[in-house]
Amino acid sequence: MDSELVLVIDFGAQYAQLIARRVREACVYSEIIPHTASVADIVARKPAAIVLSGGPQSVYADGAPQVDPALFDAGIPVFGICYGFQAMARALGGDVARTGLSEFGRTVITVDEPGRLLADVPACFNAWMSHGDSVHAAPAGFTALAATQGAPVAAFENTERRLAGVQWHPEVLHSEYGQRVLSTFLHEIAGIGSAWKTAAIAEEAIARVREQVGDKRVLCGLSGGVDSAVAAAIVQRAIGDQLTCVFVDHGLLRKGEAEAVERDFVAATGAKLVVADAKDQFLRHLAGVTDPETKRKIIGREFIRVFEEQARALDSEADIEFLVQGTLYPDVVESGGGEGAATIKSHHNVGGLPDDLAFTLIEPLRTLFKDEVRQVGLELGLPEAMIWRHPFPGPGLAIRIIGEVTRERLAILREADAIAREELTKAGLDRDIWQFPVVLLGNVRSVGVQGDSRTYGHPVVLRPVTSEDAMTADWGRLPYDVLERISTRITNEVREINRVVVDITSKPPGTIEWE
Ligand code: XMP
Numbered sequence: 263m264d265s266e267l268v269l270v271i272d273f274g275a276q277y278a279q280l281i282a283r284r285v286r287e288a289c290v291y292s293e294i295i296p297h298t299a300s301v302a303d304i305v306a307r308k309p310a311a312i313v314l315s316g317g318p319q320s321v322y323a324d325g326a327p328q329v330d331p332a333l334f335d336a337g338i339p340v341f342g343i344c345y346g347f348q349a350m351a352r353a354l355g356g357d358v359a360r361t362g363l364s365e366f367g368r369t370v371i372t373v374d375e376p377g378r379l380l381a382d383v384p385a386c387f388n389a390w391m392s393h394g395d396s397v398h399a400a401p402a403g404f405t406a407l408a409a410t411q412g413a414p415v416a417a418f419e420n421t422e423r424r425l426a427g428v429q430w431h432p433e434v435l436h437s438e439y440g441q442r443v444l445s446t447f448l449h450e451i452a453g454i455g456s457a458w459k460t461a462a463i464a465e466e467a468i469a470r471v472r473e474q475v476g477d478k479r480v481l482c483g484l485s486g487g488v489d490s491a492v493a494a495a496i497v498q499r500a501i502g503d504q505l506t507c508v509f510v511d512h513g514l515l516r517k518g519e520a521e522a523v524e525r526d527f528v529a530a531t532g533a534k535l536v537v538a539d540a541k542d543q544f545l546r547h548l549a550g551v552t553d554p555e556t557k558r559k560i561i562g563r564e565f566i567r568v569f570e571e572q573a574r575a576l577d578s579e580a581d582i583e584f585l586v587q588g589t590l591y592p593d594v595v596e597s598g599g600g601e602g603a604a605t606i607k608s609h610h611n612v613g614g615l616p617d618d619l620a621f622t623l624i625e626p627l628r629t630l631f632k633d634e635v636r637q638v639g640l641e642l643g644l645p646e647a648m649i650w651r652h653p654f655p656g657p658g659l660a661i662r663i664i665g666e667v668t669r670e671r672l673a674i675l676r677e678a679d680a681i682a683r684e685e686l687t688k689a690g691l692d693r694d695i696w697q698f699p700v701v702l703l704g705n706v707r708s709v710g711v712q713g714d715s716r717t718y719g720h721p722v723v724l725r726p727v728t729s730e731d732a733m734t735a736d737w738g739r740l741p742y743d744v745l746e747r748i749s750t751r752i753t754n755e756v757r758e759i760n761r762v763v764v765d766i767t768s769k770p771p772g773t774i775e776w777e
Contacts, residue, residue, distance in 0.1 A: 268310060271299070344393060354425075369388070371417075377405050407419060410429070417429065480584040487588075487651060489627060509537050513544055514561070661775050661777040663702045664705060686698055699776070710761060749762040
């Protein structure tokens with residue numbers, strides 16, 4: 263890859279990942295490093311520019327991370343954001359003080375002197391702020407560019423030294439012209455080109471796998487989700503028939519999902535696929551079980567059993583050396599690992615393989631964000647339904663059936679869920695809603711009336727949620743007409759269901775899934 267590298271130094275804000283993504287959206291490759299990295303470590307990576315992220319602390323707080331002033335003498339362009347802006351001001355001899363006026367949320371930015379950084383934005387615009395301290399005087403040699411009510415210096419630059427910064431958060435969507443300001447810094451002030459493209463990502467990932475694997479054999483478990491599918495597609499492109507994919511059909515996927523793996527994925531990639539039909543085995547072990555944690559444990563255990571059986575059979579047939587893992591960049595960052603130790607996601611399909619089945623991991627998505635994974639998947643021609651699938655839990659529909667999981671209940675829930683998903687898609691709301699579980703209350707019945715006769719059927723719960731990361735969530739405000747269509751269709755088309763309710767609980771206190 264010819265793209266130059268931008269390092270985002272993480273001062274502990276939740277925004278570092280977002281900044282790294284925005285840098286990539288400006289077609290520049292970026293990685294995140296902790297603020298504890300030394301200037302020597304940073305310089306050794308030969309970054310084309312550095313972005314200092316926001317952070318939760320005051321620059322004056324005890325133990326607050328500081329910026330080593332030597333960083334600014336290395337000749338590397340630096341852009342400071344929020345806390346990074348203040349730390350930069352302080353390290354360069356500017357004046358940072360507590361004004362008593364904190365600004366949180368939408369704030370009006372007034373541009374006094376556009377300079378280069380703000381040359382392409384209006385004289386007045388809204389941006390997202392989150393600060394207590396503010397910069398009162400720019401460091402010597404810097405031009406103060408903008409101000410807000412609470413921040414006398416809200417942006418500054420020194421184009422000669424290729425250093426600039428802003429008090430607001432240009433990376434968040436609520437900040438107007440945020441991407442433009444970031445792009446101006448990267449391309450105009452730092453002088454970086456636009457070489458990072460998703461087509462190049464796919465090519466590079468394919469080349470890397472080819473080099474790592476040589477003529478050895480590789481195994482990949484498919485879950486039906488986007489990560490494992492894209493990882494497998496990359497490896498397939500790289501080494502063709504040396505890859506064998508295994509799909510454990512536990513019978514707990516939604517309507518059409520097993521088929522998407524068995525038929526559409528194979529058609530799109532030409533991958534060699536072994537399907538382990540374990541539907542009966544899972545149902546047998548789940549019979550009579552109602553406790554959510556017990557369900558999860560049984561499913562995790564049986565999954566490993568089936569996958570291990572398949573892996574052993576394939577390994578004895580032809581020695582397998584590698585296992586593909588769909589680890590994404592956020593997993594790598596969150597587990598604190600930049601280099602070295604491979605982190606195994608807690609996803610149950612590989613976490614528990616026994617030691618004597620030791621494979622070396624291949625992680626072709628290790629440097630990518632979810633939206634980049636989707637782009638690569640589209641470029642490799644994977645089915646859209648797989649690419650845009652909402653997150654779906656490993657234990658599948660089993661934790662969306664309250665009560666015992668049976669074949670009949672699975673069939674009922676599958677139909678109701680398919681209707682809800684279809685109507686959501688028709689309404690064009692797939693991207694607005696993070697996840698849309700439909701939950702079958704298997705042990706509850708209520709009285710209803712249909713035609714001339716009394717019914718005694720089950721309710722289903724619609725659980726649309728909006729979220730950024732599934733850690734917190736809000737209930738999704740679906741339009742009434744969409745809810746009405748879903749309700750009418752489910753009660754008309756799924757005979758066993760006579761009542762549809764909507765879950766309006768946020769997370770916390772409610773989780774997204776019901777079990
Ligand atoms: P909760 O229900 O805890 O879910 O709000 C948060 C996110 O995690 C997913 N989830 C799971 N994913 N195995 C998984 O792979 C599981 O056992 C599991 N339980 C919950 C859930 O769908 C949501 O995206």
